[in-house]
Amino acid sequence: MKEQFKTYLQKQIELTDEQFELISSEILVKTFKKGTIVMQQNTIDEATYFVTKGLLRAYTIDENGKEHIIQFAPENWWLNDKNSFYFGEPSLFFIEAVEDTEVIYLPKQFFDTANHLLPCFTAWNTVILHNSIRFMQKRINLLLSATAEARYLDFMKLYPNLMFRVPQTMIASYLGITPESLSRVRKALATKHG
Amino acid sequence: MKEQFKTYLQKQIELTDEQFELISSEILVKTFKKGTIVMQQNTIDEATYFVTKGLLRAYTIDENGKEHIIQFAPENWWLNDKNSFYFGEPSLFFIEAVEDTEVIYLPKQFFDTANHLLPCFTAWNTVILHNSIRFMQKRINLLLSATAEARYLDFMKLYPNLMFRVPQTMIASYLGITPESLSRVRKALATKHG
DNA sequence: CGTGGAGTTGAATACGATCAACACCGGTGG
């Protein structure tokens, strides 16, 4: 619920309870059952999701019907489709609830008012954006340069907890390989390290 | 020179000549001959480059000595290594001048003062960050889902001018394939379309 | 118990990588 989001924010920036009251009128709490499509491709919905419980994934489907996962969003992660959220264009992704999930739904104007009322909010949000770019640059580099095995090892280091929450099929589609290939990579690693 | 940067900024945001004077004291003009390494990997330099003339590329070198291009930056593009620029950690990339190049060199404090003196600068900078994330999300999706040929076609649409400025070897390493493969892709496309 | 989805394994295939040779072009110096 909103309480958890407030706690999170107060850990990140200076924020009184009163200030939170002012900005929180814009936000909604939404829950989704496992497997629900939270957002369809090619739709416009100028909002960001903040996950308070559960797990979301953003993915595309190519012309052969295969899914490709752009990003996972577990607890305390942000997720949005930039095309839709920020530029008002049709979304590139689908967003789906991988588990039963609860999110804070933040329309664009939430950010406008937060930026107005809380000077430090802007600076903090900028850090998040830079950090997100840093992560994506690293991911691009891995996709360009690393083998399936190396990418899998990196994934395990980056999201140790997701390993046990996400079916292997989805991990494979995040890594850009088939589920069969991932299975073989895992087998090779297992025999390698005993 | 700085004049070109001013013109660029004034097209983007409200900015008087006096305001530009105030913020421009922080910036430097630098030039690099073709082939110069502008920034080494694993160095810390908290600055951003704005290209006024020429072309930069950001790339990594893997353990086999192969290069992988993360990004090109032609005229009026921004380029930085987030690790170094924003987080003060050793850089992930090399940056090299692909052509004789002139840049505006913007230390981190330039952004601090610009944010202070020009309220609209922050908002505009945020748009740039969101846009850059959008581009990277799209690139990740392509790397996950598209064949070498499809990625090449997308590259041509996105950077029609770079086609003729960048050696094929570099395009290949941006696309994540070998120069030989790119050559074959081009041949296949040529025979396909006459 | 059965049923269906997730994961594993095997065999055949395809796509891009690798290694090597060669063509082409622009620049340099005899």
Place this chain on the structure above:
DNA sequence: CCACCGGTGTTGATCGTATTCAACTCCACG
């Protein structure tokens, strides 16, 4: 003016990694 050179791109032959398609196991859940 020509011979040489190095860098860039092309082509061919072979190799390797991941894909595809199919069968099978294993649970979780009804």
